[in-house]
Amino acid sequence: MLRFLARRLALAVPTLILASMIIFALQQLLPGDVATALTGEERDPQVIAFIREKYHLDEPLPVRYGYWAGGVLRGDLGDSIRLQKPVSELIVEKLPVTLELACLAMLVALAIGVPMGVLSAVKRGQTADTVANGIALWGLSVPNFWLGILLILLFSVELGWLPASGYVSPFESLSENLAAMVMPAFVLGNAIAAVMMRHTRAAMLGVLGSDYVRTARAKGVSPLRVTLRHALPNAAIPIITLGALEFGQLLSGAVLTEQVFSVPGFGKLMVDAVFNRDFATVQGVVICTAATYIALNLAADLLSAAVNPKLRRA
Amino acid sequence: MSTGTPIAETTALAAPAGSPALLQEPGTLSAFWRRLRARPSAVAGLVIVGLLILMAVFAPWIAPYDPTATDWGNVRGAPSLAHPFGGDEVGRDVLARIIYGARASLGAGLVSVALAVSLGLPLGLLAGYAGGWIDGAISRLTDALLAIPFLILAIALAAFLGPSLVNAMIAIGLSATSTFIRLTRAQVRAVAAEEFVEAARALGNPPWRIAIRHILPNIVPAILVQATLTIAAAIIAEASLSFLGLGQQPPEPSWGAMLNTAKNFMDQAPWMAIWPGLSIFLAVLAFNLFGDGLRDALDPRQRT
Amino acid sequence: MTKPLLDVRDLAVAFDTDGGAVHAVNGVSYTLREGETLGIVGESGSGKSVHVLAMLGLIPRPPGRITGGQVLFEGRDLLALKERELQKIRGGAIGFVFQDPMSSLNPGMTVAAQIVEPLRIHLGLDARGARARAKDLLDLVRIPNAAARLDQYPHEFSGGQRQRVMIAIGLSCRPKLLIADEATTALDVTVQAEIVALVQELKRELGMAIIWITHDLGVVAGISDTVQVMYAGRILERGPVDDIFADPRNAYTLGLLRSLPDLSGSRAGRRRLHQIEGAPPDMRHLPPGDPFAPRNAFATPRCRAEMPPLSQAHGAAPGHLVAAWYDLPKLLAAEAVR
Numbered sequence: 001m002l003r004f005l006a007r008r009l010a011l012a013v014p015t016l017i018l019a020s021m022i023i024f025a026l027q028q029l030l031p032g033d034v035a036t037a038l039t040g041e042e043r044d045p046q047v048i049a050f051i052r053e054k055y056h057l058d059e060p061l062p063v064r065y066g067y068w069a070g071g072v073l074r075g076d077l078g079d080s081i082r083l084q085k086p087v088s089e090l091i092v093e094k095l096p097v098t099l100e101l102a103c104l105a106m107l108v109a110l111a112i113g114v115p116m117g118v119l120s121a122v123k124r125g126q127t128a129d130t131v132a133n134g135i136a137l138w139g140l141s142v143p144n145f146w147l148g149i150l151l152i153l154l155f156s157v158e159l160g161w162l163p164a165s166g167y168v169s170p171f172e173s174l175s176e177n178l179a180a181m182v183m184p185a186f187v188l189g190n191a192i193a194a195v196m197m198r199h200t201r202a203a204m205l206g207v208l209g210s211d212y213v214r215t216a217r218a219k220g221v222s223p224l225r226v227t228l229r230h231a232l233p234n235a236a237i238p239i240i241t242l243g244a245l246e247f248g249q250l251l252s253g254a255v256l257t258e259q260v261f262s263v264p265g266f267g268k269l270m271v272d273a274v275f276n277r278d279f280a281t282v283q284g285v286v287i288c289t290a291a292t293y294i295a296l297n298l299a300a301d302l303l304s305a306a307v308n309p310k311l312r313r314a
Numbered sequence: 315m316s317t318g319t320p321i322a323e324t325t326a327l328a329a330p331a332g333s334p335a336l337l338q339e340p341g342t343l344s345a346f347w348r349r350l351r352a353r354p355s356a357v358a359g360l361v362i363v364g365l366l367i368l369m370a371v372f373a374p375w376i377a378p379y380d381p382t383a384t385d386w387g388n389v390r391g392a393p394s395l396a397h398p399f400g401g402d403e404v405g406r407d408v409l410a411r412i413i414y415g416a417r418a419s420l421g422a423g424l425v426s427v428a429l430a431v432s433l434g435l436p437l438g439l440l441a442g443y444a445g446g447w448i449d450g451a452i453s454r455l456t457d458a459l460l461a462i463p464f465l466i467l468a469i470a471l472a473a474f475l476g477p478s479l480v481n482a483m484i485a486i487g488l489s490a491t492s493t494f495i496r497l498t499r500a501q502v503r504a505v506a507a508e509e510f511v512e513a514a515r516a517l518g519n520p521p522w523r524i525a526i527r528h529i530l531p532n533i534v535p536a537i538l539v540q541a542t543l544t545i546a547a548a549i550i551a552e553a554s555l556s557f558l559g560l561g562q563q564p565p566e567p568s569w570g571a572m573l574n575t576a577k578n579f580m581d582q583a584p585w586m587a588i589w590p591g592l593s594i595f596l597a598v599l600a601f602n603l604f605g606d607g608l609r610d611a612l613d614p615r616q617r618t
Numbered sequence: 619m620t621k622p623l624l625d626v627r628d629l630a631v632a633f634d635t636d637g638g639a640v641h642a643v644n645g646v647s648y649t650l651r652e653g654e655t656l657g658i659v660g661e662s663g664s665g666k667s668v669h670v671l672a673m674l675g676l677i678p679r680p681p682g683r684i685t686g687g688q689v690l691f692e693g694r695d696l697l698a699l700k701e702r703e704l705q706k707i708r709g710g711a712i713g714f715v716f717q718d719p720m721s722s723l724n725p726g727m728t729v730a731a732q733i734v735e736p737l738r739i740h741l742g743l744d745a746r747g748a749r750a751r752a753k754d755l756l757d758l759v760r761i762p763n764a765a766a767r768l769d770q771y772p773h774e775f776s777g778g779q780r781q782r783v784m785i786a787i788g789l790s791c792r793p794k795l796l797i798a799d800e801a802t803t804a805l806d807v808t809v810q811a812e813i814v815a816l817v818q819e820l821k822r823e824l825g826m827a828i829i830w831i832t833h834d835l836g837v838v839a840g841i842s843d844t845v846q847v848m849y850a851g852r853i854l855e856r857g858p859v860d861d862i863f864a865d866p867r868n869a870y871t872l873g874l875l876r877s878l879p880d881l882s883g884s885r886a887g888r889r890r891l892h893q894i895e896g897a898p899p900d901m902r903h904l905p906p907g908d909p910f911a912p913r914n915a916f917a918t919p920r921c922r923a924e925m926p927p928l929s930q931a932h933g934a935a936p937g938h939l940v941a942a943w944y945d946l947p948k949l950l951a952a953e954a955v956r
Contacts (some may be wrong), residue, residue, distance in 0.1 A: 011457075013460050014454060015411075015454065015457045015461055016458075016461070018455060018457070018458035019455055019458040019461045019462055022458055022459065023462070024461070026471065026474045027474070029471070029474040029475050030474055031475075031476060049897050069717045077867050085436055090431075113915070117635060125680060130461060137599065137602060137603070137606070138599075140546075140598075140602055141482075141546070141595055141598040141599035141602050142595050142598075143550050143553055143554070143570075143591065143594045143595065143598070145553075145554065145557050145573065146573060146587070146590075146591030146594060146595065149573065149576070149577055149580065149587045149591065150587070150588075150591070152580060153580055153584055153587065155545055157580055157581045157584075172348070173380065198340065206506075210721065211716060211718060211721040212721065212722055212723055212724040212725070213723040213725070214671075214676060214716065214722070215714070215716055215722045215732075215784075215787070216724065216735070217708065218674070218676060218678055218714035218716070219708065219709035219714075219735055219736040219739070220706060220707070220708040220710055220736060220740060220788060221705075221709075221735060221739065222705060222707035223701070229727075229729070230724055231724065233726050234724070234725065234726050246721075248460075248461075248462075248463035248464065248466075249464070251463045252463040252464055252465030253465070254465055254560075255465060255469065255554075256465075256554055256557065256558070259558060260577065266342055270466070270469065271469070271475075274469065274472075274473040274558075274560065275559070279473070279474070282473055282474075283470075286462060286466055286467070286470050289461045289462065289463060289466050290461045293461050293462070293463060294461050307726075
């Protein structure tokens, strides 16, 4: 188990370093002088000189990366030019909102996707399977920002049941928080539900065709128990691992969902930063996303190892 | 990191083990065509894709109005005989903008995936066939790129490149490249272990020749399936970027950008939101249907 | 005459595929007495496993399909039973032991959980009672230190031990019939012998009937009362074990016997091992006559045109049935003269 953990970490660290290099290198794409671009609207030569100094823009690229990466390791992601605040502070402020949204969306995705996938695997080739596959295809194809708009149109504009936008902290009012989050979570979870359904179906089909499922049936175990007790736990490992990979899509989708519902999270921070030419914030958000994604995959690997008795005792 | 990609659903084909170049033999090609036609959903997808492409190409002849011409009498005009899809916030004809919008969506889908394939395929071939430190370097790079979620990377790229449709295409293409590197590499490694490749090597063929003549044709089906499904993802990505204001710039029409403005007029002019969304949905659905059908038809293991 | 325990009548099974229906079992009929051990021999695709799985509803449907026949178990037609009623028989009155204990045991459940399941379902034992009995069962199949091993997972057992666990599961509810499907195929030769010996011993203790399915005639010789040879979904020969070995009447049986290494050290034992020429037929397009005819040097034109019925072999022991138009002993004698 420890060796497994070490091996995974040994792979994750260089990946993160390389990803940070790519993110840092994005700066080089800025047209014209980097210092001028970084200052945004400001044209004061003194400010530009200050920026040039602060980001060591006269040094060669690798040295600049060194300064930046060193800062990132110390939790210093630079300052937001627009908001005059450290980027790390902004992220710490916005991250919980997005994490809540992401977790609720994952819950929605699992609650819809896994049962649907199990059902369609058990009823392979029958009507239920066709219907479930159709729903999954719909979920994969509908752009989630459009779905968000349609839901707002229905539940906020027409029916007036749910708020169209805004965010209330769960510590202020849990019910208002949930009322504000239910549509975003559903919209965001929808596409992932489709993917989870397909993963679950594939994993379950593999397991349902296995010899030990036949053994269980030969013991007189009922179909329901065969599915839930014998097949599903063994299908869980690929579902967990693949589900964690979907977290990237979840974060991508969160950017749009937050935009549609004006949820003040990570994605909204990034989009606002993009429009304010607040590049330190953009980089900060991207590196945090990548780190979160890598950490989650690591967690998924560990979780699947914990579920797998062969690895647990090794 | 484990396998998988952040782009939509990408259940890639396993290498068509042992089968000689699928697309080289006319017999197999016609068999493939027959299997494809046996799937109504795949045919429907193909037909819709074809119609959308025709619509994009012949937009100037089909569109009833100039998509950028404003008409103050038609500001947020409800659908009518003159304007079947209604008018937008400055009175432009929504139908005309939908028809022209197909150019941005399909163009972005095709161009960005073409870019991703033309970068990813050679790199994947190189990594899979050369092995060693080249493979290590390319694979680590792929892992790192895959660690940054697709749309987030595309947004960041578009942000630094500056907002425009062309930059959005580049951003989407670059973000999708890692998927093709990884897929090609996996395919190459599977095919390279096959006997016929061993035989070609034993006959003294140089490595580049084996890669191009013997390996490439065998991995084409998997790449084709992945490309089709990635076009679907790229169309959504373009619409997303345009929705965020990072793609097609006004007044040029794009379905995503149309939704962006429609969001502000939801209670007064819901048709502004319905049609562009429906168009994106239809285009993405069509490519997904076709891609799924393609995969099933190319993968002989997928029976029943 | 007493009523047979199992009475299979004209059972037929097909699988639907893209390329047409695969006729896996084509009219199989036989009976099994209480306490009898029947060895069913054939190569893969002979229908030997499929027909027993099908009679208990264990083939995937679709694509599998039972196309005809009756299977009376203690007088009840299994094929007419509902899934719920079949569940009561599976693992209860009929126990199973499958091949490859590596994949046939659930890797994610402890051995105890897997043995306990049928006990609770069929015998209605409570958790403690079932666990105590599970321990007894592991003792029964000679797994040392049973109490300590109950909570281990299958991968912590050796191949032979896993097969013993499978047998414990198959016998857990004292079945009247134990079906062992290639139960020793995946094991080393020495372990195979141990398992066969164990089953024989348990049979003496518990007295159940056994259907032992294998492709290995050698295994069958030691354990069976009756041997039945299957090919292409049909029974080609059937009879008392000694008589089948001493006086085979079907060319396919002869081929199987000749492919056995003879360890007796006799002169005949030093001959080269025989291999049956040709390949099994395409089960989608079966030939009209004897399915083995295309590979059979003794085949007559009638063999190719018409399927011979399974009937008493002339001059053989009573109950020795064969499906052949030719007279194998006569042909062999003629061959020997030449």
